[in-house]
Amino acid sequence: xxxxxxxxxxxxxTGMDTIGDVAIVDSFIAGAGPNLDIExxxxxxxxxxxxxxxxxxxxxxxxxxxxxxxxxxxxxGFTYKEDIETGAAAAARGGFxxxxxxxxTKPVVDNLETLKYIQEKGEKTxxxxxxxxxxxxxxxxxxxVDMDALAEAGAAGFTDDGLPIMDEKVLYKALLKAKDLxxxxxxxxxxxxxxxxxxxxxxxxxxxLGYGGASRTAEDVMVARDVALAVSTGATLCIQHxxxxxxxxxxxxxxxxxxxxxxxxxxxxxxxxxxAVLKYGTYARMNPPLREESDRIAIIEGIKDGTIDMIVxxxxxxxxxxxxxxxxxAPSGITGLETSLGLGILSLVKPGHISLLKLMDLMSKAPAxxxxxxPGSLQAEAPAxxxxxxxxxxxxAGDYASKAENSPFTGWKxxxxxxxxxxxxxxxxxxx
Numbered sequence: 516x517x518x519x520x521x522x523x524x525x526x527x528x529t530g531m532d533t534i535g536d537v538a539i540v541d542s543f544i545a546g547a548g549p550n551l552d553i554e555x556x557x558x559x560x561x562x563x564x565x566x567x568x569x570x571x572x573x574x575x576x577x578x579x580x581x582x583x584x585x586x587x588x589x590x591x592g593f594t595y596k597e598d599i600e601t602g603a604a605a606a607a608r609g610g611f612x613x614x615x616x617x618x619x620t621k622p623v624v625d626n627l628e629t630l631k632y633i634q635e636k637g638e639k640t641x642x643x644x645x646x647x648x649x650x651x652x653x654x655x656x657x658x659x660v661d662m663d664a665l666a667e668a669g670a671a672g673f674t675d676d677g678l679p680i681m682d683e684k685v686l687y688k689a690l691l692k693a694k695d696l697x698x699x700x701x702x703x704x705x706x707x708x709x710x711x712x713x714x715x716x717x718x719x720x721x722x723x724l725g726y727g728g729a730s731r732t733a734e735d736v737m738v739a740r741d742v743a744l745a746v747s748t749g750a751t752l753c754i755q756h757x758x759x760x761x762x763x764x765x766x767x768x769x770x771x772x773x774x775x776x777x778x779x780x781x782x783x784x785x786x787x788x789x790x791a792v793l794k795y796g797t798y799a800r801m802n803p804p805l806r807e808e809s810d811r812i813a814i815i816e817g818i819k820d821g822t823i824d825m826i827v828x829x830x831x832x833x834x835x836x837x838x839x840x841x842x843x844x845a846p847s848g849i850t851g852l853e854t855s856l857g858l859g860i861l862s863l864v865k866p867g868h869i870s871l872l873k874l875m876d877l878m879s880k881a882p883a884x885x886x887x888x889x890p891g892s893l894q895a896e897a898p899a900x901x902x903x904x905x906x907x908x909x910x911x912a913g914d915y916a917s918k919a920e921n922s923p924f925t926g927w928k929x930x931x932x933x934x935x936x937x938x939x940x941x942x943x944x945x946x947x
Contacts (some may be wrong), residue, residue: 516538516539516540516545516556516557516560516562516566516567516568517537517538517539517567517568517569517570517899517937517940518536518537518538518539518553518567518568518569518570519536519537519538519539519570519572519577519901519903520536520569520570520571520572520573521534521535521536521571521572521573522534522535522536522537522572522573522575522576522577522903523572523575523576523577523906524537524547524548524549524577524578524893525576525577525578525871525872525875526547526578526579526875526892526893526894527578527579527872527873527875527876527879527880527890527892528579528880528890528891528892528893528894529892529893529894530872531548531893532870532871532872533548533549534549535547535548535549535550535551536548536549536551536553537551537577537893537901538551538553538556539899539901539937539940540556540560540562540940541899541940542898542899542939542940542941543896543897543898543899543940544893544894544895544896544897544898544899544901545559545560545895546895547893547894547895553567570903570935572903574905575903575904575905575906575908575934576871576902576903576904576905576906577893577901577902577903578875578879578893578901578902578903578904579612579875579879579880579890579891579892579893579897579900579901579902580610580611580612580613580879580891580900580901580902580936580937580938581609581610581611581612581613581855581856581878581879581902582611582612582613582614582615582878582879582882582883582888582890582891583606583609583611583613583614583615583827583828583830583852583855583878583882584614584615584701584779584825584827584882584883584885584886585615585617585676585701585755585756585779585781585827585828585829585830586602586606586614586615586616586617586827586828586829586830586852587616587617587619587829587830587831587832587848588602588603588614588616588633588644588830589602589620589832590602590620590633590636591620591621591622591629591632591633592620592621592622593620593621595834595918596832596833596834596837596918596919597832597917597918597919598918599633599636599637599640599644600636600639600640601916601917601918602614602616602644602830602832602852602917603637603640603641603642603644604640604641604916604917604944605830605850605852605853605915605916605917606642606852607641607642607916607936607938607943607944608852608853608915608916608933608936608944609852609853609854609855609856609933609936610856610902610904610933610936610944611642611852611902611936612642612643612891612900612901612902612936612937612938612943613642613643613645613883613888613891613900614642614643614644614645614852615645615646615647615671615672615882615886616633616637616644616645616646616647617647617674617676617677618646618647618648618649618654618673618674618675618676619649619654619675619676619677619678620633623649623653623654624646624647624648624649624665624670625648625649625651625652625653625654625660625665626660627664627665627668630646630648630665630668630669630670631668633646634646634669641938641941641943641944642936642938642943643900643938643939645671645886645888646669646670646671647670647671647672647673647674647676647701648660648662648665648666648670648672648673649673649674649675650673650674650675650680650685650686650689650700651675651680651685651689654675654677654678656675656678656679656680656681656682656685657682657685658685659685659688659689659692660673662689662692662693662696663692663696666696666698670698671698671886671887671888672693672698672699672700672701672753672886673689673693673698673699673700673701674700674701674702674703674755675702675703676701676702676703676755677703677802678703679702679703679704679705679706679707679737680702681706683740683744686700686702686741686744687744687747687748690744690745690748690750690752691748691750693750693751694748694749694750694751697751697887698751698887699750699751699752699753699777699885699886699887700750700751700752700753701752701753701755701779702737702741702752702753702754702755703755703756703802704733704734704737704738704741704754704755704762704803705729705733705734705737705802705803706732706733706734706736706737707733708733709729709730709732709733709736710727710728710729710730710733711727711728711729712726712727712728712729712842712843713729713802713804713847714729714797714800714801714802714804714842714845714847715728715729715789715792715800715804715842716728716729716730716731716789716804716805716806716807717729717730717731718789718806718807719789720789720790720792720793721789723793724792724793724842726842726843728804729802729803729804731758731759731760731761731762731806731810733803734757734758734759734761734762734803735759735761735762735765738754738757738759738761738762738765738766739765741754742754742765742766742768742769742774742776743769745769745774745775745776746769746772746773746774749774749775750775751775751777751885752774752775752776752777753776753777753778753779753885754766754776754777754778754779755779755827755829756779756780756781756784756803756827756829757778757779757780757784757814757817757823758784758803758804758805758806758810758814759803759806759810759813760806760809760810760812760813760814762778763778763813763814763816763817763822763823764813766778766817766822766823767817767820767822770822777824777825777881777885778817778822778823778824778825779823779824779825779826779827779829780814780817780818780823780825780826780827781826781827781828781829781851782826782828782851782854782855782858782859782862783799783801783805783849783851783858783923784803784805784806784810784811784814785811785814785815785818785862785863786811786858786861786862787799787805787811787923788805788806788807788808788810788811789804789805789806789807791805791923792804792805794923795923796842797838797839797840797841797842797845798838798849798921798922798923799849799923800842800845800846800847800848801829801831801847801848801849802847802848815862815863815868818863818868818869818877819868819869824877824881824882824885825877825878825881825882825885826855826859826874826877826878826882827882828850828851828852828855829848829849829851830850830851830852830917831847831848831849831850831851831921832848832850832917832918832919832921833845833846833848833919833921834919835919835920835921837921838921848921849921849922849923850915850917850919850920850921850922851922852917853912853915853916853917854912854922854924854927854929855878856878856902856904856931856933857910857912857927857929857930857931857932858924858929859874859877859878859931860874860906860929860930860931861929861930861931864906865930871906879891898939899937899938899939899940900937900938900939901935901936901937902933902935902936902937903933903934903935903936903937904931904932904933904934905930905931905932905934906930906931907930908930908931908932909928909929909930909932910928910929910931910932911926911927911928911929912924912925912926912927912928912929913925913926932946933946934946
């Protein structure tokens, strides 16, 4: 039994934000709140004093485990970048008890064999590793996968993340099927027609670098089309890693029209702008790219008013050798699992944009609900998936559990040091 004493209990499911205690018995929460009677719980479950492990959470936040519904663990096929074990370790260190992996592995997850391989490896990690399937076979955008079979086998949703689905007829059919299956479709929105060179915003920085760049129009035209399809089909649609101020408006309008549309924001898109490319080089090269300050502010406003439902990392590990190539040849993407909570506090909570309770909603409750999971909570009988962190306690980003170190935030002093990540009643991570 774990007895977590005197922490600030922050639960987005119940709205609780108070000082109190939490008791964990086996894999579930036996009780939580400001007036917890630990002796009563010990008696109820016949637990001796010697079997009680006390965690002093005085001055720390105790919240449901974080949920990241957009990660790349590169397994199978690219395990020199990351694998399921190291990805799970990075997640646990960042406070995450559940992650949803994207399907652009090698082979891609368009078949039951690859899906089962990932599920079985994920079950051996200390956290919950959930897997999506692709929308189209081979991520080629032409032919739908067997969505029924993949859903029955446990695929959490469908996404060709990394590539846009250009054929609206194919996407329309996928949305109708996903509606029947009651699963989400998540989309990477970049029309290649408006991308001269990927990874950098088409604007002043790309001009300074003599690099073609990617226009926000590449995202805007796809988002406008796809939210219209969501209105038409009634399917659950997620706009991934939104980066454009115009796309935020399209999502806002679709929600007003009654569409079941959701949107992700990443910490790098609400923290940095295209100027970061000048400072960090390829470590700030990502798809979609970092854009202008007006886009960053629009994303924050979208978070504040509920247009953007969730914060995800798009954790995209790459080797050092790959990232040290030229801007033209380096792959896009950054790691993010270990810095996400700190950046959320730094960029959103500290400036007063949102409360810590709202941040926990964006990083735990809402993403879980999108992928049809019961969100974690600090309630009796809820699964014991918990993160304990110091909201104001600073740490220096680096020395990652991930195989990869491709992050512009390395060396940053961030708040939100994670002390414990507890998953299914077991300690998945403990700070030194």
